[in-house]
Amino acid sequence: MLIFVDIIISIGDMKGRCGMETNNQLQIQMGKRVSARRKALALTQEQLAEKMNVSIQMISNLELGKKAIRPENIVKLCSVLDISADYLLTGNNTNDQISEICDKLIHLSSEELNAISNLIELLSKK
Numbered sequence: 169m170l171i172f173v174d175i176i177i178s179i180g181d182m183k184g185r186c187g188m189e190t191n192n193q194l195q196i197q198m199g200k201r202v203s204a205r206r207k208a209l210a211l212t213q214e215q216l217a218e219k220m221n222v223s224i225q226m227i228s229n230l231e232l233g234k235k236a237i238r239p240e241n242i243v244k245l246c247s248v249l250d251i252s253a254d255y256l257l258t259g260n261n262t263n264d265q266i267s268e269i270c271d272k273l274i275h276l277s278s279e280e281l282n283a284i285s286n287l288i289e290l291l292s293k294k
Contacts, residue, residue: 196233198256203231205249220244 206216213227220227222241229235237245246253255261273281
């Protein structure tokens with residue numbers, strides 16, 4: 169019985185470690201995106217912290233992937249850095265894709281726009 173309990177505990181520990189590694193990797197990647205965007209905007213960690221009304225330590229820990237960010241700070245961070253939460257969390261930049269599509273749509277005739285609208289309507293029903 170003790171061996172069985174030890175195996176269960178070991179499996180639980182392994183699952184916990186695996187989950188933590190995954191979360192840690194996500195935090196590290198998110199931190200890299202924050203750091204890159206902050207630098208692209210020519211902001212220091214201190215300036216970003218001030219704009220978000222948080223500590224410099226929080227920004228440093230975030231960029232290093234050491235700590236998770238609170239939901240209310242995600243909203244502030246995305247606003248200050250002018251990025252989507254989707255980009256912050258996943259690295260997917262849907263805003264660029266949407267802007268690219270909009271730029272192409274501007275040059276279409278009303279007949280072509282109507283055809284695109286019909287196609288979107290058809291595809292959305294799938």
